[in-house]
Amino acid sequence: MEAVGTAAAILLAAALGCGPREAGAPYPGPGEKKLNVYIWSEYLPKEVIDEFTRRTGIAVSYDLYDSNEAVLAKLESGVADYDLVVPSDYMVRILIHQGLLRPLEKARLKHLENLDPRFLDKGFDPKNAYSLPYVWGTTGYGYDRTKVAGSPDSWAPLFDPKNRGQILMLDDMRECFAVALKHQGRSLNSTDPKVLRAAADLLEKQKPLVKTYNSGDYENILASGDVWLAHGYNGQLAKVVAQDPKRFAYVLPKEGATLWIDSVCVPARARNVASIYAFLDYILEPEVNAKIVDGIRYASPNRAARRFIDPAILADPAVYPSDEALARCELIEDIGDATTTMDEYWTEIKMY
Amino acid sequence: MRRDRAGVLLALPTWATLGVFFLLPLAILFVVSFARRDTYGGLKPIGDLGAYLASGKFLEHYARSLHPIYLKIFWRSLWMAVVTTLVCLVVSFPAAYYIAVVARARRRPLLLGLVVVPFWTSFLIRTYAWMFILRTEGLVNHALLAAGLVHRPLELLYNDFAVLIGLIYGELPFMILPLYASLEKLDRSLLEASADLGAPRAATLRRVTVPMTMPGIVAGIVLVFVPSLGQFIVSDLLGGAKTILAGNLIQNQFAIARNKPFGAAVAFELTAAVLLLLWAYARYTRRRGEDVLL
Numbered sequence: 141m142e143a144v145g146t147a148a149a150i151l152l153a154a155a156l157g158c159g160p161r162e163a164g165a166p167y168p169g170p171g172e173k174k175l176n177v178y179i180w181s182e183y184l185p186k187e188v189i190d191e192f193t194r195r196t197g198i199a200v201s202y203d204l205y206d207s208n209e210a211v212l213a214k215l216e217s218g219v220a221d222y223d224l225v226v227p228s229d230y231m232v233r234i235l236i237h238q239g240l241l242r243p244l245e246k247a248r249l250k251h252l253e254n255l256d257p258r259f260l261d262k263g264f265d266p267k268n269a270y271s272l273p274y275v276w277g278t279t280g281y282g283y284d285r286t287k288v289a290g291s292p293d294s295w296a297p298l299f300d301p302k303n304r305g306q307i308l309m310l311d312d313m314r315e316c317f318a319v320a321l322k323h324q325g326r327s328l329n330s331t332d333p334k335v336l337r338a339a340a341d342l343l344e345k346q347k348p349l350v351k352t353y354n355s356g357d358y359e360n361i362l363a364s365g366d367v368w369l370a371h372g373y374n375g376q377l378a379k380v381v382a383q384d385p386k387r388f389a390y391v392l393p394k395e396g397a398t399l400w401i402d403s404v405c406v407p408a409r410a411r412n413v414a415s416i417y418a419f420l421d422y423i424l425e426p427e428v429n430a431k432i433v434d435g436i437r438y439a440s441p442n443r444a445a446r447r448f449i450d451p452a453i454l455a456d457p458a459v460y461p462s463d464e465a466l467a468r469c470e471l472i473e474d475i476g477d478a479t480t481t482m483d484e485y486w487t488e489i490k491m492y
Numbered sequence: 493m494r495r496d497r498a499g500v501l502l503a504l505p506t507w508a509t510l511g512v513f514f515l516l517p518l519a520i521l522f523v524v525s526f527a528r529r530d531t532y533g534g535l536k537p538i539g540d541l542g543a544y545l546a547s548g549k550f551l552e553h554y555a556r557s558l559h560p561i562y563l564k565i566f567w568r569s570l571w572m573a574v575v576t577t578l579v580c581l582v583v584s585f586p587a588a589y590y591i592a593v594v595a596r597a598r599r600r601p602l603l604l605g606l607v608v609v610p611f612w613t614s615f616l617i618r619t620y621a622w623m624f625i626l627r628t629e630g631l632v633n634h635a636l637l638a639a640g641l642v643h644r645p646l647e648l649l650y651n652d653f654a655v656l657i658g659l660i661y662g663e664l665p666f667m668i669l670p671l672y673a674s675l676e677k678l679d680r681s682l683l684e685a686s687a688d689l690g691a692p693r694a695a696t697l698r699r700v701t702v703p704m705t706m707p708g709i710v711a712g713i714v715l716v717f718v719p720s721l722g723q724f725i726v727s728d729l730l731g732g733a734k735t736i737l738a739g740n741l742i743q744n745q746f747a748i749a750r751n752k753p754f755g756a757a758v759a760f761e762l763t764a765a766v767l768l769l770l771w772a773y774a775r776y777t778r779r780r781g782e783d784v785l786l
Contacts, residue, residue, distance in 0.1 A: 209747040212533075237532045305647070311733040313748055352650045352732030366628045476531040483749035488561050490736045491568075 175415040177202040178211065178222040180402065182376070183275070185435030192422050198415045206356055207312075215240040215407050223410040224419065228400050230314075230472045232271045233264040235405065241270045242406045248417040251424035251444075259401055259441035262471065271403035272420065275375075275438040278461060278469055279315055279398035282359070282377035282390050287368040295323040295393045297369055299342065304349045306368035308361055311353035313486045314472050315398060316343055319371065322395045328470050331478035340485035347489060362388065373400075375438035378458040382437065390458035396468035401441070518763060525757035526550040533750025553757035562741070562758070569738040572652075573720040576659040580667040580716045581709065583660070588671035588708075589701075593678070604672065607665050619658055619729050626654055626730070650732030658726035663719060667712040674708025675701075707777060714773050718766050738762055 173196070177184070181204040189200045203222075205211060208231035214220040215235065227235060235241050246252060252272075259273040281298060287306065288297060298307055298319065309316055318328035320339035330336060351367050362370035363380045370377065374390060381388045404423075406416055422428055430448030433440045437453060439460050446454065453459050475482070528549065530536040538544045556562070591603045610618060625631045626648040633645040648654060678701065686696040702709070724739030736744070738758065745755025 207747070209750075212750075213747065234532050238534065311728070347734070350732075350734065353734060354732065364627075364629055474532065477529075479533075479749060480529065480751055483744070483751065484561075486749075487565075487736060487741065487744070490734065490740075491561055491564055 173198040173412075173415060175200045175224070175412055175419055176222050177419075178205060178214065178220070178225045180204065180226060181206055183226065183402075183436055183438075185432060188423070188428060188431050188435070191428070192419060195422070196415075196418055198418060200419070211235070212238075212240075218409070220407070221409070221411065222407050223412045223416050224404055225407055226274055226402050226404050228402050228472070229262065229264045230474045232403055232405060233474050236265060236270050240408050242408045242410060243269050244272065244406065245417070249421050249424065251421055251426075254424055254426060254429070254442045254444040256441045256443045262401065263473065264471070265403070271405045272424075273401045273441040274404045274423075275432075275436070275440055276399065276401045277374045277438050277459075278392050278466075279310070279318065279371070279373055279400065280377070280390060280392040280458075281369055281371045282362050282380055282388055283369045284362065284365070284367075285387055285389055291389075292391055293394050294391075295319055295395055298371065299323065299346050299349070301349060303368055305351050307346075307350050308358050308367040308370040308372075309346075309350050309353050310355045310358065310371050312355050313482060315355075315371070316353075316486075316489075317482060318398045318470075318472065319343075320346075322393070322397060325395065328396075328398060329473045329475055331475050333478075333481055336478065336481055336485060340489060343485075343489045374458050375436055378437045378456060381458060382456075392457070392461050392465050392469075394465075394468070396470065399466065399469035399471055401471065518760070521756045521760050521763075524752055525553055525754075525760050527753045528552075529751045529753055533752070535752065553754045554761075556754060557758050557761060565736050565741050566738055568735065569721055572655065572659065572737065573717050575656060576663055576720040577667075577713055577717045579656070579660050580663050581712065584664060584667035584671055584712065585709075588668050588675055591668075592672050592675035593680075604669075607668050610665065615662055616725060619662070619725060622654070622658055622661065622730055623649060626657070649730065650734060652731070652735075654730035655727050658730040659720050659723060662723075662726065663716040666715040666719070670708045670711040670715060671705065672708075674705035674711075678704055707780075710773060710776065714770065718769070721766065722762060 175198050177200060179202055184202065189202075193199060205214075208227050211225050211227045211231060212234060214222070215225065216238065225235075232241075246268075255273060259276055260268055265271045281295075283292065283297065288303065297303055298309070309319075314328075317336070317339050320342040321328045321330055321335070324335075324338060324342065326335050326339070330339075352361070354361060355372075358370045358372045359376040359380045361367055362372075362377070363383070374392070377388075377390045381390050404420060410416060423432065424442065426442065426444040427448050429440050429442040429445035430450075433445065433449050433453060437456075437459055440449075457465075524535065527538070528536040544550060587607075591600055591607075595603055623630075627633075628645045628647070628649070630649070632648060633642075636642045637645065682700055682704070683696060686700045687693075691699070722739045722742075724737060724743050727733070727735060727737045727740055733740075742755050742759045742762070745751045745758065749755075
């Protein structure tokens with residue numbers, strides 16, 4: 141699904157004529173002032189890019205993806221000429237391990253101290269040798285208040301037969317297992333086959349209730365009324381909530397959920413080194429960073445930016461959850477060989 | 493002798509293309525399918541090749557692919573591909589017959605053009621269009637509700653019905669075109685002779701038209717069956733990713749589970765099955781003394 145979604149995003153954008161690479165000439169030749177970015181869809185507001193090009197004369201072109209696996213596949217293929225990629229935590233670890241990233245030259249960055257230490261020096265990249273946190277968030281679910289009674293605060297409604305046929309789950313193995321594991325009071329990085337088996341059983345039981353697995357445009361499916369509950373990343377769901385807060389709400393379940401940190405990294409084969417550091421320093425500037433947050437509704441690890449962020453967003457618990465709620469969340473770690481076991485169960489769930 | 497050399501030279505680009513873009517990747521796939529996944533999703537280095545072969549571990553991915561859950565996936569893919577092929581054949585034959593035989597020769601290019609026009613848009617985007625047509629608040633449901641034919645929206649999307657619609661829609665031109673090619677070559681005087689000799693239309697169709705266009709029918713079946721077997725976009729988008737076809741299984745192994753050896757083993761099995769089918773097709777055509785169309 142992810143590859144499909146990515147391709148779909150690119151093709152759709154291309155077909156609508158509003159797609160990536162619209163800034164400047166397509167694929168500028170070597171030696172020019174340019175920067176090739178590979179980033180999640182709706183992750184970098186256009187005005188932020190335009191301002192950068194205005195200031196520096198560096199043309200930014202970008203391609204979009206909607207899964208971490210797409211980044212791995214592109215960089216592994218060895219043919220992509222990206223200067224910056226923005227993978228999530230567990231994928232950063234894999235990319236480092238596969239030798240696909242280049243260590244950061246932090247001396248070239250003036251605004252590093254703006255970053256909140258809470259999001260630095262994590263297990264996936266000790267001392268941030270290769271990555272800088274770009275945005276962070278949680279994976280919870282959004283729901284339609286006109287259809288789902290009460291004010292849910294746990295994962296339970298996603299397993300409630302009352303909501304049969306009205307549930308959307310991310311088409312993402314790790315995220316779905318995270319829901320089941322957290323609901324069962326386990327770590328979402330469990331590797332014990334018995335614990336994984338129990339989670340798989342729960343997901344199999346849930347399967348008849350699920351209308352669709354989707355990690356591409358789930359927020360639109362929720363907004364259009366096609367489902368009542370949609371599992372997903374907080375930022376995209378926060379946009380739906382912001383458009384119609386009377387009808388939609390986001391839940392960060394009390395059992396805990398996925399905390400994710402998407403980080404900017406430099407691929408090992410990147411070439412436009414000067415442009416890269418100019419851009420990294422630019423997006424670390426508080427005002428610029430605040431514009432990114434206002435545009436995409438995801439939380440920034442940039443402390444200095446808080447003063448400039450729209451107060452409504454800062455006050456939105458879907459975007460900036462309380463420290464207490466955050467404490468119950470976990471980063472997805474690479475679970476190594478248990479991935480194969482989980483994949484077998486996932487295939488089973490899909491065929492159930 | 494000179495003819496032979498010309499033949500070799502003419503075939504060279506084909507062989508070079510096949511070699512670089514088909515045989516070589518297939519060979520890589522074949523080798524990878526005997527390797528083992530390392531913790532991060534790469535390939536585990538093999539220290540002692542002799543010991544590795546003796547341990548029999550190199551066959552573990554093929555053994556795993558025979559597990560009932562995967563057999564179920566293959567069976568499902570096969571079943572979907574068969575239904576797609578049959579429906580395509582039934583729908584395409586009258587269409588091709590109309591274009592090739594009934595319609596005025598002047599209008600044929602236009603009609604053929606209409607069959608090909610959808611290719612101007614990416615298949616992915618056309619599949620997304622089907623989502624808008626079939627969804628709960630989509631075009632079909634709006635029309636049905638407005639016409640008072642139903643009182644509650646029908647669940648048209650995210651099920652096997654939607655997947656089949658998507659597959660049939662996508663493969664239809666690949667059936668119409670070879671059928672048209674065969675029907676167009678059909679000698680009209682044979683049809684007239686059949687009618688003159690008193691055969692009813694159904695008999696003419698059964699005993700003259702269909703047997704004479706068999707090469708086109710077989711080519712169409714192969715052209716539709718093979719891609720439907722490996723499809724994964726349609727089941728993801730229109731099926732709501734709720735079930736897995738062989739194509740999804742392979743894609744998942746490379747992208748999500750990052751288990752390349754297992755993905756390679758399954759992909760190789762699928763390719764082998766398809767090649768076997770093509771071989772049978774070539775044999776069938778040659779036995780009839782006809783040109784192999786593919």
